[in-house]
Amino acid sequence: MSSTTLAEHAHVDHGHAHDDHGHHHQPWYRQYLFSTDHKVIAKQFLLSSLIFLFVGGAFALFIRWQLAYPGKPVPVIGSMMPDTWVDAPGSGIITPEFYAQLLTMHGTVMIFFVIIPFAVGMFGNFCIPLMIGTDDMALPRLNMWSFWLIPPAGLIMMSAFWVEGGYAAAGWTSYPPLSASIGNPALKLNGQALWLISLFLVGFSSIMGAVNYVTTVLNKRAKGMKMFDMPLTVWALFITAIIITLGTPVLAAALAMLFMDNFLHTSFFLPDHLVTSQKYFGGGQPVLWQHLFWFYSHPAVYIMILPLMGIVSDVMATFSRKPIYGYKAMVFAIAGIAFLGFIVWGHHMFQSGMNPLLGTTFMLSTIVIAVPSSIKVFNWLGTLWRGNIKFSSAMLNALAFVSMFIIGGLSGVFMASAPVDIYIHDTYFIVAHIHYVLFGGSLFGIFAGIYYWYPKMFGKMLSETWGRRHFFWTFIFFNLTFFPMHVLGVGGHMRRIYDPNVYDFLKGMAGLNEFITIAAIGLGFSQLILVGNILWSLKNGRKAPRNPWRANTLEWAAPAHPGHGNFDRDITVYRGPYEYSVEGRDLDYWPQWEPGKSVTVDHHTIAVADDAGETKVFGAH
Amino acid sequence: MGDILSVFDMLSWFPENISTFGQELDDLFAIIYYISVAIFFLTFGILGWFLVKYRSRPGHKGYNYHGNNIVEVTWTILPTILFAGIGLYSDDIWEKTKYSKRVPKPDVEILVLGKTYGWTFLYPGADGKFGRNAYTDRTARALMTATNPFGKDPEDPASADDFMMENQFRVPVNANVVMRGSSQDVLHSFFLPHMRVKQDVVPGTWMNIWYNAFKTGTYELACAELCGGGHYSMRAEYQVLSKADYDKWLDGKVAEVAAASAPVAEAPAADTTAAAPSN
Ligand code: HEM
Ligand SMILES: [Cu+2]
Ligand SMILES: [Cu+2]
Numbered sequence: 034m035s036s037t038t039l040a041e042h043a044h045v046d047h048g049h050a051h052d053d054h055g056h057h058h059q060p061w062y063r064q065y066l067f068s069t070d071h072k073v074i075a076k077q078f079l080l081s082s083l084i085f086l087f088v089g090g091a092f093a094l095f096i097r098w099q100l101a102y103p104g105k106p107v108p109v110i111g112s113m114m115p116d117t118w119v120d121a122p123g124s125g126i127i128t129p130e131f132y133a134q135l136l137t138m139h140g141t142v143m144i145f146f147v148i149i150p151f152a153v154g155m156f157g158n159f160c161i162p163l164m165i166g167t168d169d170m171a172l173p174r175l176n177m178w179s180f181w182l183i184p185p186a187g188l189i190m191m192s193a194f195w196v197e198g199g200y201a202a203a204g205w206t207s208y209p210p211l212s213a214s215i216g217n218p219a220l221k222l223n224g225q226a227l228w229l230i231s232l233f234l235v236g237f238s239s240i241m242g243a244v245n246y247v248t249t250v251l252n253k254r255a256k257g258m259k260m261f262d263m264p265l266t267v268w269a270l271f272i273t274a275i276i277i278t279l280g281t282p283v284l285a286a287a288l289a290m291l292f293m294d295n296f297l298h299t300s301f302f303l304p305d306h307l308v309t310s311q312k313y314f315g316g317g318q319p320v321l322w323q324h325l326f327w328f329y330s331h332p333a334v335y336i337m338i339l340p341l342m343g344i345v346s347d348v349m350a351t352f353s354r355k356p357i358y359g360y361k362a363m364v365f366a367i368a369g370i371a372f373l374g375f376i377v378w379g380h381h382m383f384q385s386g387m388n389p390l391l392g393t394t395f396m397l398s399t400i401v402i403a404v405p406s407s408i409k410v411f412n413w414l415g416t417l418w419r420g421n422i423k424f425s426s427a428m429l430n431a432l433a434f435v436s437m438f439i440i441g442g443l444s445g446v447f448m449a450s451a452p453v454d455i456y457i458h459d460t461y462f463i464v465a466h467i468h469y470v471l472f473g474g475s476l477f478g479i480f481a482g483i484y485y486w487y488p489k490m491f492g493k494m495l496s497e498t499w500g501r502r503h504f505f506w507t508f509i510f511f512n513l514t515f516f517p518m519h520v521l522g523v524g525g526h527m528r529r530i531y532d533p534n535v536y537d538f539l540k541g542m543a544g545l546n547e548f549i550t551i552a553a554i555g556l557g558f559s560q561l562i563l564v565g566n567i568l569w570s571l572k573n574g575r576k577a578p579r580n581p582w583r584a585n586t587l588e589w590a591a592p593a594h595p596g597h598g599n600f601d602r603d604i605t606v607y608r609g610p611y612e613y614s615v616e617g618r619d620l621d622y623w624p625q626w627e628p629g630k631s632v633t634v635d636h637h638t639i640a641v642a643d644d645a646g647e648t649k650v651f652g653a654h
Numbered sequence: 655m656g657d658i659l660s661v662f663d664m665l666s667w668f669p670e671n672i673s674t675f676g677q678e679l680d681d682l683f684a685i686i687y688y689i690s691v692a693i694f695f696l697t698f699g700i701l702g703w704f705l706v707k708y709r710s711r712p713g714h715k716g717y718n719y720h721g722n723n724i725v726e727v728t729w730t731i732l733p734t735i736l737f738a739g740i741g742l743y744s745d746d747i748w749e750k751t752k753y754s755k756r757v758p759k760p761d762v763e764i765l766v767l768g769k770t771y772g773w774t775f776l777y778p779g780a781d782g783k784f785g786r787n788a789y790t791d792r793t794a795r796a797l798m799t800a801t802n803p804f805g806k807d808p809e810d811p812a813s814a815d816d817f818m819m820e821n822q823f824r825v826p827v828n829a830n831v832v833m834r835g836s837s838q839d840v841l842h843s844f845f846l847p848h849m850r851v852k853q854d855v856v857p858g859t860w861m862n863i864w865y866n867a868f869k870t871g872t873y874e875l876a877c878a879e880l881c882g883g884g885h886y887s888m889r890a891e892y893q894v895l896s897k898a899d900y901d902k903w904l905d906g907k908v909a910e911v912a913a914a915s916a917p918v919a920e921a922p923a924a925d926t927t928a929a930a931p932s933n
Contacts, residue, residue, distance in 0.1 A: 128883065129883035129884055129885075129886065129887075130882075130883035131883075132883065133880065133882065133883050133885070136880075202882070202883070203880065204880045208840075208841050208879070208880075209840075210839060210840045210841070210857060211840040211841065211880065211881060211882060215839060215840065303857075304857050304858025304859070305795060305858065306788075306795040306796060306798050306805075307838070307839055307857055308769070308798055308799060308800055308803060308838040308839055309839055315858075318858070319841060319856050319857065319858070320856060320859075353708070353716060354710075354715070354716030355716045355717060355718070355719070356718060356719065356720045356721075357720075357721075358719070358720070358721040359720075359721035359722075359725075359726050360720065360721070362721065362726045384843065384852050384853055384854050385854050385856075386853070386854050386855070386856045386859060386861050389748070389749075389752040389753050389754065390753070392748055392752060393745050393748060393749070396741055396744060396745065396748065397741050397745075400737040400738065400740065400741040401734075401737070403733070403737050404730060404733050404734050404737060407729070407733040408726070408729060408730055408733075410697065411729040412721070412726075414697070414700055414701060414704065415721060415725070417701070417704040417705065417708060418704055418708070419708060419716070419717035419719065420704070420708045420716050420717070421708065421710045421714050421715055421716040422704075422705060422708050422709050422710055423710045424709070424710075432701075432705070435701070436697075436698065436701060439693075439694065439697050439698070440694070443690040443693060443694060444690075446686060446690065446737070446740065447683065447686050447687075447690070449741075450682065450686060450740060450741070450744040451744060451745075451748040451752075452678075452679055452682060452744050452747040452748045452751055452752075453679065453682055453683050453686060453744065455679060455751065455752075455850060455851070455852050456679060456683070456847075456850045456852060457683075458852055458878070459843060459845075459852070459878040459879060460878070516661070517661055519664060520661050520664055520667050523664050523665070523667040523668055523683075524667040524668070524669065525668075525669055525845075525847035525876075527845070527876055527877075527878050527886075529880040529885060530885060530886035531883070531885070531886040531887075532886050532887075533886075535886060535887060535889055536874055536876060536889060537874060538669045538847055538848070538873075538874055545661070611720075612718070613716055613718065614715055614716030614717055614718045615718050616718060621715065621716055633720075636719055636720045636721060636722060637718050637719060637720070638718050638720070639718075
């Protein structure tokens with residue numbers, strides 16, 4: 034059996050993958066829309082996140098236009114903009130109110146409809162079952178719902194276009210009393226209320242997905258796979274799922290309370306005697322929202338980056354042909370970040386008016402959390418050390434992740450120092466930090482993952498040439514756009530302001546703002562290359578082999594374009610995921626599913642010859 | 655070209671500092687900045703070096719090595735020491751600038767209130783003391799209205815000389831100025847870039863804000879917390895005056911207030927509307 038060839042396998046096992054799924058007999062809407070196949074759900078997340086990526090990007094370009102050219106009409110589409118967005122019909126000049134809506138929707142869409150669905154929804158769904166060698170999630174129907182809450186949530190969020198006052202406009206952090214819309218009569222639905230409902234649904238979606246991931250990882254691992262045989266992608270997604278189940282309910286509670294303040298005029302977050310036209314009971318505390326929000330949202334920044342840390346680790350091991358340096362240290366670092374992530378939320382609130390004593394505490398805990406982050410960086414560098422590095426598109430994006438994360442982590446240290454944060458809080462320094470970790474980190478990580486798993490997802494290879502071009506332009510424009518924002522921040526440039534030119538002390542920065550905007554436009558348009566590549570390769574791409582990167586993890590044991598049920602043979606795991614360049618083997622990789630004996634000497638793995646030898650490599654070509 | 659290069663000299667972009675503790679904050683920023691630049695070059699140097707040296711080429715092979723605990727422990731402990739150092743050093747400055755018990759004895763005390771969109775200030779007037787208002791007595795919050803944002807109690811004689819300023823304020827140089835900040839509606843953030851001062855102001859609570867300016871001149875106040883469409887326009891100006899100029903200005907204000915409130919004493923019916931003049 035062990036020497037069976039690939040073709041024979043495909044033949045012999047053909048019926049196996051499908052037998053109890055009835056895949057072929059399902060109507061089209063069960064196959065493509067309401068599918069319970071984790072891979073289809075992953076593709077749905079991919080599609081919706083890509084669409085929202087462009088929506089969020091469009092919002093950002095409006096913001097950038099206004100900052101570079103305040104009071105000038107938006108070019109090309111300015112005259113077509115709805116009357117509620119501009120200061121006079123057809124003028125194309127954005128109003129300050131619409132500007133606030135733009136920055137709110139940009140942040141909200143990017144975080145809740147792009148990064149989290151990509152990182153957790155798409156990769157969680159696609160990678161977990163395949164990488165632990167199983168046919169599907171433990172709870173496929175729940176999984177389907179976790180996706181199908183996203184489109185209505187998105188529509189509810191966007192439908193604010195038709196209500197009076199437009200979209201929510203209190204920032205993605207939505208601090209009350211502003212987000213309680215205190216001038217707004219009770220029972221009148223406004224953009225902010227829709228925002229709250231929408232995020233409530235997104236939260237539900239997250240929880241459903243997360244429960245599923247935890248259950249699946251604990252119960253459905255392939256025969257022989259111990260927890261410490263799991264690739265870091267799975268570890269990261271598993272731990273992220275735990276964060277989600279612990280954190281999201283707190284967000285949900287806060288959203289519900291804020292919704293009541295907004296819609297029913299309760300006073301969870303509103304003190305007595307606000308000077309406003311509406312009546313409230315009072316007795317609430319605005320800062321309470323910040324505690325609840327950040328209790329979720331700080332861990333949420335790790336929800337947005339841990340999965341990508343896992344993915345980047347796997348990509349780097351594969352393309353360096355090396356084991357991950359310090360695999361267990363990496364797992365412990367992820368776990369450490371996840372745990373510490375729950376006790377640092379106050380670093381967003383140094384200037385909020387919470388007791389300054391807490392500033393000390395949160396500063397120290399935040400500084401501690403920088404340690405596991407640096408451990409990860411060192412281990413990535415260690416992984417490259419003495420590797421055999423191949424610069425594929427996936428690898429380039431993974432390297433960008435590591436290097437941009439270094440910069441984002443370093444800017445984090447400035448802000449973690451509470452006294453330094455006094456001055457840079459709520460300036461463009463923060464905006465620079467966010468984008469170095471979330472775009473430079475998360476989004477490059479997402480790109481790495483897309484380039485890496487596209488072959489398994491669609492059975493076609495992406496064009497490497499266009500992949501490199503996309504990487505190249507994105508990397509350049511990204512840095513040109515976001516690095517100068519540190520400088521704006523040092524100059525004191527506040528974030529979320531409509532027109533910097535009203536301030537004398539910001540006058541010297543107009544040139545920089547213009548420069549950033551030009552780079553941002555380039556950055557936005559570079560993403561068309563990605564979409565073009567994805568679509569073009571879908572039709573014209575080279576047919577993907579089963580294991581195009583000669584990688585070790587279990588997803589590459591599945592057929593090139595796996596159907597419902599994933600695997601066409603039984604999977605048994607014989608070793609950890611990172612046995613590359615093992616001494617005593619001709620091939621520089623040793624898949625997890627392939628039998629064979631080895632010994633470990635002094636942190637090296639050495640293959641022990643046995644009769645079957647190399648011929649057993651399944652999926653080799 | 656010089657302009658472009660100056661982007662890399664980040665420290666040169668700070669606006670001039672005019673407050674006593676501002677220099678310490680800037681120095682701390684500079685320390686972290688230099689450490690960061692060093693770490694940046696170190697890590698990017700190693701990264702670049704590895705990428706070139708270990709690039710794939712014919713005959714080159716990877717190396718199966720799973721890592722080493724001594725190395726792991728080393729690169730856990732070194733950053734811990736470095737970061738802990740930064741944290742402990744930072745905390746001294748943090749305590750000094752923000753801890754309530756470290757707020758210095760005020761030479762001048764001013765109340766500040768954010769509103770959408772603007773700032774109002776209340777000075778204690780001739781007696782140097784605030785009368786009953788939303789700051790000195792929580793229950794006076796019930797008196798807060800758009801025209802009487804501080805909830806000044808007209809019945810309290812000590813309140814009569816407390817005067818308001820709209821979107822500008824003045825402070826003496828080389829004096830400990832202590833402001834108590836709040837908001838009448840949504841959150842705002844009281845940001846004096848040249849003083850390195852920033853403090854969110856929250857309705858229902860009063861925040862301590864203090865500083866000591868060593869240079870006279872006219873500077874800007876900004877709002878740093880999103881408070882609505884007009885957030886960007888919450889600009890105000892303040893003047894740091896020499897002691898003599900400040901006293902002169904204050905005396906003028908006091909006289910003005912006395913003149914304005916004189917008829918009010920005879921016609922008490924009018925005093926609810928006799929909010930302090932503002933200019
Ligand atoms: C070394 C690690 C990090 C440290 C020390 C750090 C520290 C901080 C601090 C202190 C703030 C608050 C700054 C302020 O508002 O004044 C902040 C903001 C932020 N951080 Fe980080 N951070 C780190 C890594 C990350 C990562 C990995 C992510 C996301 C993937 C992230 C995302 C964010 C976001 C989104 C904000 C801004 C939230 C807002 O106000 O809109 N950070 N960070
Ligand atoms: Cu945080
Ligand atoms: Cu504001």
